[in-house]
Amino acid sequence: MTAALVLIAVFTLATAAVALSLRNLIHSALLLIASWFGIAAFYLWAGAEFVAFAQVLVYVGAVSMVVLFAVLLTRRSRADTVIGPDSVARAISAVITGVAVFGVLGVAILKTSFGRLSPADVPPLPGGTGVSSVISAPTATVRDIGIQLMSTHAAALLIIGILLTVALLGAVVLAAQEGPESKHESP
Amino acid sequence: MLGTGLLQGLGVTAKNFVGSFHDPARLTTIEYPEVKTKLPEAYRNFPFLVTENATDPMGTLRCVACQICEKECPPQCIYIEKSKDKKPDAAGKPQLFPAIFAIDTSVCMSCQICVEVCPFDAIKMDQVYEIATTDRFSALLLNREQLAKSNVYYHEIHPTEAAEVDARLAAERKAAEAKAVAAAAAKAAAAAKLAAPVAPKPPAV
Amino acid sequence: MNLAVIPVAASVSEWSDSFLERLPLFARDWLTSWLPEPWRWLVNSLLSIAVILSVFGLLFAYVTLAERKILGRIQNRPGPNRTPIPFTKFRFFGLAQPFADGVKSLTKEDVVPRGADHLLHFLAPVVLLAFSILTFAVIPYGRHLVPVELNAGVLYFFAAGAATELAVFMAGWASRNKYSLLAAMRALAQLISYELPLLLAWVPVVLVAGSLSTTEIVAAQAGWQFDIIPHWYVLTPWGAAGFAIFMIAALAESNRSPFDLPEAESELIAGHLTEYSGFKYALFFMAEYFGMIALSGMAITLFLGGWHAPSPYLEFIPSYVWFMGKLSALLLGFIWIRATFPRLRMDQLTRFAWKFLVPLALINVGNAAFWSLSLHWSGPLQIFRWLISAFVVVGPFVLLGRKLSAGVAPRVYRYAV
Numbered sequence: 030m031t032a033a034l035v036l037i038a039v040f041t042l043a044t045a046a047v048a049l050s051l052r053n054l055i056h057s058a059l060l061l062i063a064s065w066f067g068i069a070a071f072y073l074w075a076g077a078e079f080v081a082f083a084q085v086l087v088y089v090g091a092v093s094m095v096v097l098f099a100v101l102l103t104r105r106s107r108a109d110t111v112i113g114p115d116s117v118a119r120a121i122s123a124v125i126t127g128v129a130v131f132g133v134l135g136v137a138i139l140k141t142s143f144g145r146l147s148p149a150d151v152p153p154l155p156g157g158t159g160v161s162s163v164i165s166a167p168t169a170t171v172r173d174i175g176i177q178l179m180s181t182h183a184a185a186l187l188i189i190g191i192l193l194t195v196a197l198l199g200a201v202v203l204a205a206q207e208g209p210e211s212k213h214e215s216p
Numbered sequence: 217m218l219g220t221g222l223l224q225g226l227g228v229t230a231k232n233f234v235g236s237f238h239d240p241a242r243l244t245t246i247e248y249p250e251v252k253t254k255l256p257e258a259y260r261n262f263p264f265l266v267t268e269n270a271t272d273p274m275g276t277l278r279c280v281a282c283q284i285c286e287k288e289c290p291p292q293c294i295y296i297e298k299s300k301d302k303k304p305d306a307a308g309k310p311q312l313f314p315a316i317f318a319i320d321t322s323v324c325m326s327c328q329i330c331v332e333v334c335p336f337d338a339i340k341m342d343q344v345y346e347i348a349t350t351d352r353f354s355a356l357l358l359n360r361e362q363l364a365k366s367n368v369y370y371h372e373i374h375p376t377e378a379a380e381v382d383a384r385l386a387a388e389r390k391a392a393e394a395k396a397v398a399a400a401a402a403k404a405a406a407a408a409k410l411a412a413p414v415a416p417k418p419p420a421v
Numbered sequence: 422m423n424l425a426v427i428p429v430a431a432s433v434s435e436w437s438d439s440f441l442e443r444l445p446l447f448a449r450d451w452l453t454s455w456l457p458e459p460w461r462w463l464v465n466s467l468l469s470i471a472v473i474l475s476v477f478g479l480l481f482a483y484v485t486l487a488e489r490k491i492l493g494r495i496q497n498r499p500g501p502n503r504t505p506i507p508f509t510k511f512r513f514f515g516l517a518q519p520f521a522d523g524v525k526s527l528t529k530e531d532v533v534p535r536g537a538d539h540l541l542h543f544l545a546p547v548v549l550l551a552f553s554i555l556t557f558a559v560i561p562y563g564r565h566l567v568p569v570e571l572n573a574g575v576l577y578f579f580a581a582g583a584a585t586e587l588a589v590f591m592a593g594w595a596s597r598n599k600y601s602l603l604a605a606m607r608a609l610a611q612l613i614s615y616e617l618p619l620l621l622a623w624v625p626v627v628l629v630a631g632s633l634s635t636t637e638i639v640a641a642q643a644g645w646q647f648d649i650i651p652h653w654y655v656l657t658p659w660g661a662a663g664f665a666i667f668m669i670a671a672l673a674e675s676n677r678s679p680f681d682l683p684e685a686e687s688e689l690i691a692g693h694l695t696e697y698s699g700f701k702y703a704l705f706f707m708a709e710y711f712g713m714i715a716l717s718g719m720a721i722t723l724f725l726g727g728w729h730a731p732s733p734y735l736e737f738i739p740s741y742v743w744f745m746g747k748l749s750a751l752l753l754g755f756i757w758i759r760a761t762f763p764r765l766r767m768d769q770l771t772r773f774a775w776k777f778l779v780p781l782a783l784i785n786v787g788n789a790a791f792w793s794l795s796l797h798w799s800g801p802l803q804i805f806r807w808l809i810s811a812f813v814v815v816g817p818f819v820l821l822g823r824k825l826s827a828g829v830a831p832r833v834y835r836y837a838v
Contacts, residue, residue, distance in 0.1 A: 055594060059541070062587065079633075082576040090583025094613060097590055101606070171573050171633045218822030222762065229495045229761045236494040245498045 033074055041067030054100055062093045079171050257374055260341035262321050263330055263363070270366035274313075275303065277364060278338035281314040285330035285339055293323035294330065319363060321347070322356040337381045343373045441739040442564050469568040473557050481710045482519035488756045490515070495760040522703075529699035534597055537696060541595035546697070546704035549588035553711040555581040559635050560718040563728050563741035567636055574635040575627065578719055579620060582674065585712070586612045589683075592705075593693035604692035607767055608676065608683035614774040615673035615680075621782035622667035625659055625789030626723045635719075639727030648733055653726035658810040659788040662818075664724040666782050668754075671716035673774070675709055678759035682767060717751040718744075777825050781817060788813045 041064050048060035065088040072081035169177075178186050235242035246253055268276035281298040295318045302310035330339050342365070349355035371378040449468055453461045486501070493500025502515035533542055559574035561567045571577050586609060593605020627633055630641040644652045654660035673680040683692040694705055721727060725747050728740035765773065788810055795806045 059587075059591070078571060078573045079576065082573055082580040085580035086576065086583050090580065090586060090616070091613070093587055094590075094609060098606075098609075101594075101602075171576075172631075217819055218826060225761045226757065229757060232497065233491065233495045236497060242497055243494070243499065247499070 034071075037067055037070045037074055040064075041071065054104070055097070058093070058096050058100055061096070062089055065089055065093075077169065079169070079174055255343055257376065259343050260326055260328060261345050262324055262326060262342055262347075262358075263319060263339050264342040264365045265317065265360065265363045266338055266340055266370050267364050267366050270368065273364040273366070274360070277313060277360075278305075278336050279314050279317065279334075280305070280311045280336055280338070281317075282335070284333050284335070288329050288333045290327060290329065291323045291325055293320040294318070295320075314360060317360040317363060319358050320356065321358055322352070337385065340370055340374065340377075439737075439739075444739075445563070445741070446565055466568075473568065474554070477557065477711065477714055478707075480714060481707055482523070484710060484714070484752055485522065485706075486515065486519050487753075488759070489518070491753070491756050492760050495757075526700055526703035531699045531701065532696075534696050536597040538595040538597065541591045542696070543701075545588045545592035545595060546701045546708065548591065549585050549708040550704050550711070552581045552584045552588070553708045553715065556715040557711075557718070560715065560722055561636050561639050561727055562718075562744050563739065566728075566741055570636060571634065573633045575623060575633045575638070575719075575723070578635075578715070579623075582712070582715075583616065585708070586616075588708075589693055592697070596693070596696035598696055601693050601695050604683060604695075608693055610767075611673060611676075611680060611683065611770055614771050615670045615778075618666050618774060618778035618782045619670035619674055621779065621786065622663045622670060623719075623723050624782075624786050625663050626654055628786070628789050629654070629793045635722050635727075639722055639729070642726040643729060645733055651726055651729060651731050653724065653729070655724040655726075657792065658807065658814045659785050659792055660724055662781065662785050662788070662814045664720065666778055666785065667720050667724065668751075669778065670774075671713070671720065672755070672758065673770070675712040675716060677709070677713060677755060679762040679765050680770060682764060682770065685764060713752065713755060714748065717748055717755070720751060721747045773825070777821050780821060784813065784817050 044060045044064040044067060048057040048064065051057045051060065065084065069081045069084040069088075072078075072084060232242055237243075266278050267273040268278065281296055283296050283298070286292075286294045286296045295316065296314050297316040299313050299315040303313055305311040326341070328341055331341055367378070367382070370381075449465065452468060453464050456464055490500030490502075500515070501518045502512060504515050504518045504521045505512045506517050507520075533539060556578050558569045559567070559571055559578050589608050589612065590605055593601045593603075593608070596602070626638060630638045632638060632641075642651070642653050646652065650656065655664045672678075676683050684694060685692070694702060697705060721744065728744040730736045730738060730740075730743050791813070792806070792810055795802075798806050
């Protein structure tokens with residue numbers, strides 16, 4: 030199924046690249062959201078259903094709202110949502126940073142040893158749909174993920190929960206504090 | 217407790233829904249044009265001319281072209297031309313009649329003043345409202361033939377009023393007849409008196 | 422007597438192989454038998470898509486008519502009853518009205534403001550409708566009638582529903598109308614606020630059923646107690662609370678009265694839909710009704726036992742008929758609620774979601790956890806289990822309800838006499 034992988038990869042990278050190059054900020058944000066859809070499709074291709082749906086639910090459902098609200102609430106006029114090219118120094122440092130991150134990620138991926146499957150490991154597909162030559166990686170059901178989260182990785186889950194609660198409380202405090210600042214003195 | 221008002225509201229709407237199938241008070245729509253509302257008796261739209269019978273409408277109009285309504289009409293929407301000759305009316309008396317009687321319904325404001333001032337109960341208010349036309353000018357100018365409707369029709373639309381008018385007219389007619397009979401009797405008596413030979417004068421002494 | 426709830430494997434029942442149950446499968450097999458083997462899965466999928474679109478498209482059309490007529494009857498008037506079948510004189514109480522509405526919206530001029538973002542303006546209803554229809558894929562409509570059987574079906578459903586919020590923003594932004602944008606922001610605030618109670622409402626169900634798959638959740642609600650009381654989750658205290666929270670949040674998620682601030686005519690004209698006319702407007706409303714139908718279908722799956730009959734003596738009626746019956750009942754409930762309640766203001770809306778529904782939903786999760794832990798209490802302890810669960814539902818409801826309407830005295834109307 031490399032055709033599917035190539036399609037998904039092209040879609041994700043293309044939308045991300047076009048999102049970087051567009052002038053209109055809102056269009057860039059929407060194309061970024063489309064690239065998140067591409068990542069969700071990739072998760073589905075890899076057999077991680079739960080992560081794919083969680084990706085859509087969290088990123089497209091919530092983070093996209095955050096991005097769009099941030100863009101809208103910080104731009105005073107429609108003209109502000111069009112961004113122009115910046116200085117050359119910024120462009121060069123951006124390229125260097127990008128290459129560095131790519132290098133680190135690439136080395137990390139290549140050095141990790143993923144388990145190799147032998148054809149005997151592949152279970153026959155149920156129902157016999159007639160679509161052949163699908164080598165599926167061992168899929169983790171939601172039950173397995175749940176058990177792992179609650180037993181092996183319970184500490185990480187709790188810490189993340191505490192972090193999110195702190196963030197939420199901080200947001201509430203920040204929002205509540207705006208009251209006294211916005212009072213104007215009457216002459 | 218939160219929610220009790222909500223449930224009460226749901227009950228009210230359910231009662232309305234169920235009631236709309238068997239209770240006429242809960243489905244008050246009258247589906248025009250298949251069903252028309254019953255108009256109250258005093259409802260009025262534009263005037264019409266009353267005729268005594270329907271077989272000879274132009275000959276039995278009560279109107280005698282006195283032109284009082286034409287003069288009293290506030291927007292001056294009535295146009296009357298008197299006839300040149302006289303015709304006997306319902307009481308037999310020769311009367312003028314309107315050769316032309318036209319009302320411009322695009323101007324008429326249904327104020328009923330023409331009805332109030334008419335001494336002959338010849339013009340009354342009609343109740344027809346489905347008179348829309350596509351011609352803005354000539355179709356809204358109603359002439360004598362279009363305005364004439366029979367007394368029977370008048371009874372149908374304004375029963376008590378028509379009954380009262382008929383009673384009054386009949387009484388007037390009776391009074392007029394009685395007066396005519398009395399006048400004829402008096403005249404006959406006077407004529408008889410005149411025709412009777414004068415009593416011979418007694419010889420002069 | 423042990424009253425513990427033991428889930429029974431669902432599809433094994435004397436009626437699961439009956440002719441009526443298998444009728445859709447026979448039809449599908451007959452149609453696909455015309456094609457060679459490698460193409461069958463494609464035609465299978467296309468067939469289920471076609472059936473879903475046509476059935477729910479027709480259902481959408483007739484729900485709009487039913488809504489207008491039922492609203493009319495509640496408001497002491499008959500509702501639309503004049504549209505005849507084309508080229509005939511037969512009116513049949515206005516049953517052809519949806520088709521007249523369809524023709525009207527198709528032939529209306531499509532006006533797009535000159536400064537509007539044409540691509541986004543066009544894409545917004547498309548995206549909305551696409552994701553609304555995608556949510557239909559995981560609902561089990563009958564014993565053998567699930568379009569796609571996913572391991573994480575419930576999560577897929579709500580993920581697709583969350584993506585519809587994007588379309589609301591696109592609609593408001595692309596119109597180039599500051600009032601549309603304001604209204605779109607308010608609509609988004611409403612949608613995000615009510616997503617939390619919506620998601621928290623089904624967490625207890627997944628907890629008790631032990632799976633995210635819709636077919637397994639329906640299977641977990643199989644069986645009857647004393648042959649009369651079904652094992653549906655709505656008949657448990659935490660299930661009733663969860664069902665109520667789910668339905669309220671579903672009302673808000675599909676922008677439906679009394680939460681229809683985004684599309685109310687007296688507020689900001691039509692809100693984020695102001696600059697839409699003709700077919701695009703119709704698509705927005707189709708998406709709203711599809712959302713309503715899909716959320717009702719999911720509520721039936723999660724709480725009302727899916728396609729199960731309420732009693733074993735009624736099992737001769739096929740499962741998809743039961744599903745449609747429950748769906749119709751829920752949709753009529755939506756219409757009834759629309760006719761009864763006045764619209765909620767924006768601040769009342771958000772206060773209701775965050776200060777009332779979210780705490781209740783969180784407490785409900787705890788309640789369901791207690792329920793599933795106390796599964797094997799036996800004998801008289803079962804009564805305690807029910808009482809404790811009911812108390813944990815009713816207590817916070819009353820307390821939070823008092824707090825919600827605190828400081829708001831009952832209105833006293835004084836009329837000039």
